[in-house]
Amino acid sequence: MQFTNEELTQKINELKNKLDVTVVAHYYQRDEVFDMGDITGDSLELATRTRDNDSEFVLFCGVGFMGQSVKVLSPNKRVVMPKIACCAMAKMIDGLYFDEAIDFMESNGIGKDNILPITYINSNADVKAKVGEMGGLVCTSSNAKFIITDALKAGKKILFVPDRCLGQNIGNQMGLKSMVIGDETDPNDCDIICYDGFCSVHQLFSLDDIEFYRQKFPGILIAVHPECDPEICDASDFVGSTSQLIKFIKELPEDQKVAVGTEFNMVNRLRDKNTYILSSTKPECPTMNETTLEDVYLTLKAIDDGEPINEIHVDEKTQKWAKIALERMLAL
Ligand code: 13P
Ligand code: SF4
Numbered sequence: 001m002q003f004t005n006e007e008l009t010q011k012i013n014e015l016k017n018k019l020d021v022t023v024v025a026h027y028y029q030r031d032e033v034f035d036m037g038d039i040t041g042d043s044l045e046l047a048t049r050t051r052d053n054d055s056e057f058v059l060f061c062g063v064g065f066m067g068q069s070v071k072v073l074s075p076n077k078r079v080v081m082p083k084i085a086c087c088a089m090a091k092m093i094d095g096l097y098f099d100e101a102i103d104f105m106e107s108n109g110i111g112k113d114n115i116l117p118i119t120y121i122n123s124n125a126d127v128k129a130k131v132g133e134m135g136g137l138v139c140t141s142s143n144a145k146f147i148i149t150d151a152l153k154a155g156k157k158i159l160f161v162p163d164r165c166l167g168q169n170i171g172n173q174m175g176l177k178s179m180v181i182g183d184e185t186d187p188n189d190c191d192i193i194c195y196d197g198f199c200s201v202h203q204l205f206s207l208d209d210i211e212f213y214r215q216k217f218p219g220i221l222i223a224v225h226p227e228c229d230p231e232i233c234d235a236s237d238f239v240g241s242t243s244q245l246i247k248f249i250k251e252l253p254e255d256q257k258v259a260v261g262t263e264f265n266m267v268n269r270l271r272d273k274n275t276y277i278l279s280s281t282k283p284e285c286p287t288m289n290e291t292t293l294e295d296v297y298l299t300l301k302a303i304d305d306g307e308p309i310n311e312i313h314v315d316e317k318t319q320k321w322a323k324i325a326l327e328r329m330l331a332l
Helices: 005-018 042-052 064-073 097-106 125-133 144-151 164-173 209-214 230-234 242-250 264-270 294-303 317-332
Strands: 019-026 038-042 056-059 078-079 115-121 138-139 157-161 177-180 191-196 221-224 260-261 275-277
Touching: 005 019, 005 230, 005 294, 019 042, 019 064, 019 294, 038 042, 042 064, 042 125, 042 242, 042 317, 056 064, 056 115, 064 125, 064 138, 064 221, 064 317, 097 115, 097 125, 097 157, 097 191, 125 138, 138 157, 138 164, 138 294, 138 317, 157 164, 164 177, 164 191, 164 230, 177 209, 209 230, 209 260, 221 230, 221 242, 242 260, 242 264, 264 275
Parallel strands: 019 038, 019 056, 056 078, 115 138, 115 157, 157 191, 177 191, 221 260, 260 275
Antiparallel strands: none
16 A cells, blocks of 8 residues: 555654654655654764664664664664665675785785774674774774774774775875775885775765866865765865764855765755755765665554564674674774
8 A cells, every 4th residue: 555755754653652662864864764763863873872772673764784783782672674775885895805805914914913903884793893803993984083093003004994985085184194905005005004995976976076166156165075085085175974064064154155075865955055966966875765764664563563574683793793893983
């Protein structure tokens, strides 16, 4: 049976009132799904605020690694997802590819004792667990600079996975030497060695887009997410995580124009006459967009029927080490 969005919204609200469930939604979700969120935010906010919340069920509207992070941090909660949508970047690395990256370092004379792995939160629990077991930790785009600054105190080489852009951009901001595995650089000459993963959505922004807006609106500011290519970040006026971008845009004088290089739904929600999307295409995250209002309703209904669907499970060993990697970040 087909319901309208108004009917679905009403049914979802009824079930939310009845069940011991918290609905969590990332900024990149479709508007109608985002509006259903009891907790909304970027990946760091969602991980911490959900951990501090005490309902039995968490219905997570986002991508797989985010739901997994909630389960890892709060193993007693039952985490369900309307769609187990996979972040394309997180899919670019698994435990075996992580081991290959370590082999690359070792084959260049850098022993495991001299490697400190850091994984961007956009990775699955098996990769976070590998990182945790090696004494490493997680970072998000909000705290990557802080985490890397602290990690450097250990005097080791940083293996940064999976996002080559975030690793290089933070390295550039800090005046560090970085490389991407697969290029010709000797890792012994670098502070940060990046795995060759990337976000296909944030690769859509180009120097031509920046040039176009600067010519069309002299004085416009360009603000982008650090998952964009280093040449895009270098050419921009502001680089920040989702929550940092929102704060930056909200604090601009009313008549200041800004073109923003990040996911469409998030920018569109902020859009007014002076806020533009820095792309000639629509930079939507396909997997974030998979979750519909109907999926949210059906997932709540399944809980109500006593047969939850799409529940996240993480095995005990992975949970233990991934939690350690996440908690090292939270402790900082
Ligand atoms: P945030 O950490 O800014 O929420 O980003 C997550 C993400 O997937 C960005 O593409
Ligand atoms: Fe993953 Fe990119 Fe989508 Fe973020 S925007 S969830 S990094 S594919």
